[in-house]
Amino acid sequence: DTGVSQDPRHKITKRGQNVTFRCDPISEHNRLYWYRQTLGQGPEFLTYFQNEAQLEKSRLLSDRFSAERPKGSFSTLEIQRTEQGDSAMYLCASSTRTAEGNEQFFGPGTRLTVL
Amino acid sequence: AQSVSQHNHHVILSEAASLELGCNYSYGGTVNLFWYVQYPGQHLQLLLKYFSGDPLVKGIKGFEAEFIKSKFSFNLRKPSVQWSDTAEYFCAVRGLNTGNQFYFGTGTSLTVIP
Numbered sequence: 001d002t003g004v005s006q007d008p009r010h011k012i013t014k015r016g017q018n019v020t021f022r023c024d025p026i027s028e029h030n031r032l033y034w035y036r037q038t039l040g041q042g043p044e045f046l047t048y049f050q051n052e053a054q055l056e057k058s059r060l061l062s063d064r065f066s067a068e069r070p071k072g073s074f075s076t077l078e079i080q081r082t083e084q085g086d087s088a089m090y091l092c093a094s095s096t097r098t099a100e101g102n103e104q105f106f107g108p109g110t111r112l113t114v115l
Numbered sequence: 116a117q118s119v120s121q122h123n124h125h126v127i128l129s130e131a132a133s134l135e136l137g138c139n140y141s142y143g144g145t146v147n148l149f150w151y152v153q154y155p156g157q158h159l160q161l162l163l164k165y166f167s168g169d170p171l172v173k174g175i176k177g178f179e180a181e182f183i184k185s186k187f188s189f190n191l192r193k194p195s196v197q198w199s200d201t202a203e204y205f206c207a208v209r210g211l212n213t214g215n216q217f218y219f220g221t222g223t224s225l226t227v228i229p
Contacts, residue, residue, distance in 0.1 A: 041221050048214075
């Protein structure tokens with residue numbers, strides 16, 4: 001499978017714990033995005049990387065959230081001191097610039113449950 | 116900030132019925148527009164996209180969408196739905212002068228009854 005992969009698919013944690021998610025984009029894609037999706041809502045943008053540079057961050061991304069893409073390939077999203085409100089599906093997407101524009105390919109997501 | 120409105124939250128249709136899902140966005144500049152579909156238990160997949168040119172775009176599985184710039188709309192249509200079209204449908208917009216953020220609507224849940 002050469003699509004976007006995410007690990008783990010499910011994570012249950014207790015409030016106050018730290019969690020880290022991983023995203024492996026499509027290999028030739030230089031752009032990587034993180035989104036959060038809660039029940040009944042569409043994906044909400046969190047952050048965007050072009051290669052290893054984090055170029056955009058949403059105001060949704062509090063200081064408890066940090067994302068990295070150290071070598072411009074895979075990315076990690078860490079949430080420190082998790083809260084129940086962090087329970088959501090965390091989606092990763094990747095893309096590359098084409099002559100037409102910018103189309104994103106999504107991974108299966110990591111479902112986080114904070115108890 | 117940009118926003119995307121999907122007016123229909125839940126739609127129930129019988130097989131062979133025609134489908135139209137509404138999508139309106141708020142952004143005055145040039146946009147890229149997308150419809151994504153999420154089948155039960157699967158991840159988001161691109162149905163179709165509009166970047167430029169012909170405002171009537173055709174996607175996979177018989178879906179099409181029309182970009183009407185004056186109405187800030189990008190409605191999704193299919194002339195005859197099938198049971199397998201049961202899914203969640205999301206409209207998304209990217210403003211070309213506002214960075215690389217994609218803004219998604221809240222989604223429309225479509226149930227097709229055999």
